[in-house]
Amino acid sequence: MQLPPALCARLAAGPGVAEPLPVERDPAAGAAPFRFVARPVRFPREHEFFEDGDVQRHLYLQDVLMQVADAPEKPRVPAFACQVAGCCQVFDALDDYEHHYHTLHGNVCSFCKRAFPSGHLLDAHILEWHDSLFQILSERQDMYQCLVEGCTEKFKTSRDRKDHLVRIHLYPVDFRFDKPKKNRSPASAEVPGDSGERSEGEAMEICSEPAAASPAPAGERRTYSHRIPSTICFGQGAARGFKSNKKTKQC
Amino acid sequence: MWSRRQGHLRPTVCGVEELRRRRREQEAALRKARREQQLVSKRLLREDAPEEAGEGCVAAILGEAEVQQFLRQAQRGTEEKEREGALVSLRRGLQHPETQQTFIQLEGSMRTLVGLLTSNQALLQLEAARCLHELSHSEQSTIAEACLPATSYLLTYLSGHSSDFIELCLYTLGNLIVESEAVRRQLLPQGIVPALAACIQSPHVAVLEALGYALSQLLQAKEAPEKIIPPASASSSILASTLPQHMLQMLQPGPKLNPGVAVEFAWCLHYIICSQVSNPLLIGHGALSTLGLLLLDLAGAVQRTEDAGLELLACPVLRCLSNLLTEAAVETVGGQMQLRDERVVAALFILLQFFFQKQPSLLPEGLWLLNNLTANSPSFCTSLLSLDLIEPLLQLLPVSNVVSVMVLTVLCNVAEKGPAYCQRLWPGPLLPTLLHTLAFSDTEVVGQSLELLHLLFLYQPEAVQVFLQQSGLQALERHQEEAQLQDRVYALRQTALQG
Numbered sequence: 001m002q003l004p005p006a007l008c009a010r011l012a013a014g015p016g017v018a019e020p021l022p023v024e025r026d027p028a029a030g031a032a033p034f035r036f037v038a039r040p041v042r043f044p045r046e047h048e049f050f051e052d053g054d055v056q057r058h059l060y061l062q063d064v065l066m067q068v069a070d071a072p073e074k075p076r077v078p079a080f081a082c083q084v085a086g087c088c089q090v091f092d093a094l095d096d097y098e099h100h101y102h103t104l105h106g107n108v109c110s111f112c113k114r115a116f117p118s119g120h121l122l123d124a125h126i127l128e129w130h131d132s133l134f135q136i137l138s139e140r141q142d143m144y145q146c147l148v149e150g151c152t153e154k155f156k157t158s159r160d161r162k163d164h165l166v167r168i169h170l171y172p173v174d175f176r177f178d179k180p181k182k183n184r185s186p187a188s189a190e191v192p193g194d195s196g197e198r199s200e201g202e203a204m205e206i207c208s209e210p211a212a213a214s215p216a217p218a219g220e221r222r223t224y225s226h227r228i229p230s231t232i233c234f235g236q237g238a239a240r241g242f243k244s245n246k247k248t249k250q251c
Numbered sequence: 252m253w254s255r256r257q258g259h260l261r262p263t264v265c266g267v268e269e270l271r272r273r274r275r276e277q278e279a280a281l282r283k284a285r286r287e288q289q290l291v292s293k294r295l296l297r298e299d300a301p302e303e304a305g306e307g308c309v310a311a312i313l314g315e316a317e318v319q320q321f322l323r324q325a326q327r328g329t330e331e332k333e334r335e336g337a338l339v340s341l342r343r344g345l346q347h348p349e350t351q352q353t354f355i356q357l358e359g360s361m362r363t364l365v366g367l368l369t370s371n372q373a374l375l376q377l378e379a380a381r382c383l384h385e386l387s388h389s390e391q392s393t394i395a396e397a398c399l400p401a402t403s404y405l406l407t408y409l410s411g412h413s414s415d416f417i418e419l420c421l422y423t424l425g426n427l428i429v430e431s432e433a434v435r436r437q438l439l440p441q442g443i444v445p446a447l448a449a450c451i452q453s454p455h456v457a458v459l460e461a462l463g464y465a466l467s468q469l470l471q472a473k474e475a476p477e478k479i480i481p482p483a484s485a486s487s488s489i490l491a492s493t494l495p496q497h498m499l500q501m502l503q504p505g506p507k508l509n510p511g512v513a514v515e516f517a518w519c520l521h522y523i524i525c526s527q528v529s530n531p532l533l534i535g536h537g538a539l540s541t542l543g544l545l546l547l548d549l550a551g552a553v554q555r556t557e558d559a560g561l562e563l564l565a566c567p568v569l570r571c572l573s574n575l576l577t578e579a580a581v582e583t584v585g586g587q588m589q590l591r592d593e594r595v596v597a598a599l600f601i602l603l604q605f606f607f608q609k610q611p612s613l614l615p616e617g618l619w620l621l622n623n624l625t626a627n628s629p630s631f632c633t634s635l636l637s638l639d640l641i642e643p644l645l646q647l648l649p650v651s652n653v654v655s656v657m658v659l660t661v662l663c664n665v666a667e668k669g670p671a672y673c674q675r676l677w678p679g680p681l682l683p684t685l686l687h688t689l690a691f692s693d694t695e696v697v698g699q700s701l702e703l704l705h706l707l708f709l710y711q712p713e714a715v716q717v718f719l720q721q722s723g724l725q726a727l728e729r730h731q732e733e734a735q736l737q738d739r740v741y742a743l744r745q746t747a748l749q750g
Contacts, residue, residue, distance in 0.1 A: 001607045001646045003600060004639040011550055011597040018593050018637060020629035024669035026709055033738035036702040038664045040623040042577040043570075045476070045525045046288055049619075052612035053566040054290060055281045057518060060563055061292040061464075062277065095415055100373040102412040115371060118410035149410065150445025150492075170440050171403045176369050 120149060121177050128158070129181050147178060288473075293426040294464060295388045296419060297346075313344035315353050322363050325379075331372065338367065338378035345385040348394075354386070355397040365401050373413075380419045387426035395430040402427065402438055406446045414455040421450075421458065425465035428472070435472055439479070439487040443469070448492040456509050459501065463515025466494070470522035480528045490529050499533075499541050502568075504548035510564060513545075517567035524571050530578045539590050542572050550598035553605045562610045565602055569616045576623040596624065596634045600643060611650055618647075618657035625664040632665045636675045641665075645684050652693040659688070659699035666706035673710035681707070682714055682721070689726040694735050701739040708746050715747050723747065 030037065043049050082089045082097065084105045091097040107122040108115050111130045116122040124145060127134050137143055142154040144161040148169050155161040158180045165171040165178065284290045313321070321344075324337035344350040354360050367379035383405075389395050405420045424443070427434050447469075450462055469479060470489065482491040489495070501516045502508075520538070524530055549565050576590070599621055606613045624631045635641060644662070648655050662681070665672050685707075688700045707714050727744055730736045 001604045001643055003604055003643055007597050007600060007638060007640075008554060010638060011547065011594055011601065013594075015592045015594060017591045018630045018634040020633045021636070021671040021675075022669070023629050024671065025667065026669070029667055029706060029709055033742055034702055034705045036663050036667065036699075036706070038626040038667050040573075040577045040626045041619065042527070042574050043525065043619075044527065045522070048286075049615065050525075050570070051282065051285055053570070053616055054285055055278060056563065056566065056610075056612075058281050058290060058292040059274075059278060060514075061294055096374065099377060099413040099416055102416075103373040103376060104371055106412055117407050120410055121407070148442035148445070149449055150442055168440060169403075169442060170437050172400060175403060177407060 117177065121147065291429050293388050293390075293429060294422050296384060296422050310343040310346045312347045313341070313350045313353065315357060318344070318350065318354050318357055318360065322357075322360060325367055325375065326363055331374075334372070335374050335378060338375060338382065342378060342382045342385060345382055348389065348391070351386055351389055351391075351394045355394055361397055361400055365404065368401060369404055377416060377419070380416060380423065384419055384423045384426070387423045387430075392431055395427060396434060398423070398427055399434065399437060402434075403441055406438075406441055406443060409446045409450040414453070414458050417450065417453070418455075418457050418461045421461035421465045425461070425468045428465060429468040432472070432474060435469070435474070435479075444479075444487050444489060444492055444494070448494050448497075451494060451497045456512060459509070459512045460515055463501070463512055463519060467515055467518045467522065470519050475522065476526035476528055480523055480526055482529060482532070489523065490532055495523070495533060496536055499536055499538060502541055502545050504545050508548070510560065514564045514567075517564055517571065521567040521570045521574075524574045527574075530575060534575060534578060538571070539575055542568055542575070543590050543592065543595055546572065546602075547592075547594055547598045550601040553601055562606065562613055565605075566613055566616060569602075569613075569620050573616075573620045573623045576620075590624075591630065593630075593634045593638075596621075596631055596640070597638060599624070600638075600640055603647070604643070607647065607650070614647065614650060614654050615657060618654065618661065621661050622657065622664065625661055629668055632668055632672060635661075635665060636672065641676065642680055645680055648684065648688065652691070652696055655688065655691070655693070655696045656699050659696070659703055663699065663703050663706060666703060666710065670710040673707055677707060677711050677714045682717060686718075686721055686723060686726050689723075689729070694733060697730055697733075698736055698739070701736065701743060704743055705739070705746075708743070719747055 076092050077094060079090050079092045080097075081087075082091070082100065082105075084101075087104070089100055091100065103117075104115050106115070107117065107119050109122060109125055109130070111126070114125065116125060124147060128144065134143060138156070142156050144155040144158055146153040146155070146161060146164060146169075148165070148171075151169070153164060155164060158178075162173075162175075162178060162180070165175065166173055171178075281290065281292075318341065321337040321341040325334050325341065328334040328337060341354075345354060364379055364382060367375050368383065370376060370379075383398055383401055386398050387395055402424070405424050408420050409417055411417060424438070428438060428443075447462060447466055450458065453459060453462075466489075469475065472479060479487060480489050482488050498516045498519055501512055502520070520533075520542075524533065524538075545568055549561060549568065553561055553565075572590070599617060603614065603617045603621075606617055625635065635644075641662075644658055647658050662676070666676060685700050685704055688696055691697055691700075704718075708718075724744065724747060727740050727747075731740045731744075733740075
């Protein structure tokens with residue numbers, strides 16, 4: 001297919017609108033038996049006209065795997081330690097460090113040192129756990145905000161919010177980032193965990209048990225204990241400070 | 252993360268013939284699936300070379316005991332290296348459908364995996380996410396749906412900051428989305444649309460491409476036109492969110508345009524537009540001008556490089572433009588049609604030439620846009636004439652019957668505007684070409700040729716004599732028995748004989 005040489009120049013030149021030639025239609029043009037009418041055409045989603053292009057698109061989706069083998073090896077650097085106070089992790093790849101940093105130090109509550117997956121959840125936590133004004137206000141109005149981004153519902157209690165999360169948003173009943181605030185006793189062995197933190201070596205079963213019980217409709221299980229002040233965390237943040245074995249990630 | 256280079260197939264054990272055969276099979280399977288409206292494809296992010304020969308790299312199928320052991324080690328191991336290693340072994344095993352089956356049948360396995368996914372050990376999280384990703388890629392519904400308990404967490408992590416992890420979560424979500432309506436009925440109330448709308452502001456190209464993929468899967472869903480796209484579907488609505496504006500931003504030509512990202516969002520836009528839910532809204536956001544500029548950019552790119560991957564972007568852009576041009580809003584927005592620039596026609600022809608050489612199956616789509624541009628626009632019809640594009644158009648006739656019909660239709664668009672236009676169509680190569688197409692056996696091609704002849708005879712009567720001299724009557728009479736053509740053949744014959 002040969003294009004006129006001036007075409008590329010036209011493309012490169014500035015915008016412009018062609019001055020149209022005069023239009024002059026004869027009624028005989030559309031007279032039977034002739035039926036041509038100039039009209040723009042639209043095709044809906046599933047029209048067979050799209051078959052070829054759609055097949056190309058899906059070949060692309062499926063073929064992408066073929067290109068991954070050329071992905072470069074993760075660049076290694078001389079081992080370095082995480083600079084955050086109290087963290088003894090060592091890394092030899094920047095990607096690993098980035099992920100570690102964002103997971104453990106990125107959205108950290110400055111009051112209780114818990115880490116959260118996002119700023120949104122951290123903000124909710126600080127408000128609900130550490131803001132005394134919040135506590136006062138929540139007695140008079142609905143303050144517990146739904147955790148799903150985009151949902152503006154607010155609730156009187158943390159439990160009401162959980163019900164909403166489960167019923168409306170189909171969240172799991174033991175969603176780890178919505179633990180109700182409670183004072184811990186060592187007997188319950190609950191790992192405080194809006195972030196689902198676990199101290200080392202702690203088995204899953206222990207962790208999930210109280211979580212499953214907490215939304216039980218037959219009254220919330222509140223363990224009010226004054227033996228251990230609530231500011232002491234048994235989560236990873238505190239554990240790192242107490243335990244002496246360094247965790248290193250070596251090449 | 253994905254290389255944009257097409258055609259750089261890595262060397263495998265099988266030869267080129269084998270690859271071609273596989274590709275043909277793949278294509279046939281996709282066509283069949285599309286005809287049954289079951290076209291579903293998933294993406295797999297995998298860093299290990301799956302077919303690498305050599306000891307220790309070949310993933311073995313894992314039995315129940317092994318799966319259990321790896322899970323236990325990952326969960327309760329004392330050494331972090333040990334825990335990671337266990338998950339890596341599990342992940343490798345999960346490349347096999349048999350292991351996947353074993354895994355989901357094991358009680359508590361998903362629960363454990365989700366626990367690891369939500370732990371604070373960054374590398375455990377990543378490996379757990381990779382295991383989940385392998386499962387999401389399965390073609391079996393039971394296996395993919397077994398991943399459902401993890402979705403609220405995958406969505407939560409989209410507002411995090413670790414780009415590799417987010418990318419993985421997005422591809423996993425994309426695979427799950429396309430699995431079944433049941434999955435989407437969970438993901439939508441869980442807030443996938445607002446989560447994507449927040450995540451689209453990420454500066455990372457890999458994240459954006461993954462997001463585009465996930466979104467395109469969501470928009471391709473059968474129920475999307477009723478339940479996901481319209482503004483009235485409240486919090487799960489795409490059009491009510493900020494996604495359309497961001498999508499258009501990703502398509503703006505310039506130094507920041509990333510082809511891989513643009514491809515995904517162009518397809519997203521296509522699914523929205525061809526659902527015909529609320530296209531005036533998109534036109535209001537400047538979709539026509541953005542896409543028009545992108546078309547110009549594509550034509551420029553096509554001239555510069557040999558990259559065969561550009562048609563992946565060209566195809567959805569052409570579709571979006573063509574469908575948008577059918578909206579009445581096109582004329583009324585600000586009183587000006589947003590697409591008047593003559594360069595669009597030039598760009599389109601450059602792309603048509605590119606398709607002619609590299610991907611002829613896309614010619615109909617390009618010609619569709621040309622039809623929609625010229626149908627109601629004297630200005631664009633004039634451009635076709637003044638830029639000397641009639642002859643190149645005629646050169647496309649031999650490609651296929653579908654292409655022939657469309658070429659003839661575009662020519663009719665020009666001819667029907669009156670004598671001023673027909674005078675520029677003839678004298679010229681048009682008449683001999685029509686005599687040639689009259690010899691085709693395809694009824695539609697011949698029918699369209701008759702329509703064009705009628706217009707030509709009407710507005711350019713001098714052409715009749717030449718037609719007769721070149722055995723035009725005989726060419727016509729060949730079709731006088733054909734039911735669909737008879738009336739028109741007869742009418743033209745009369746005109747020719749009387750003129």
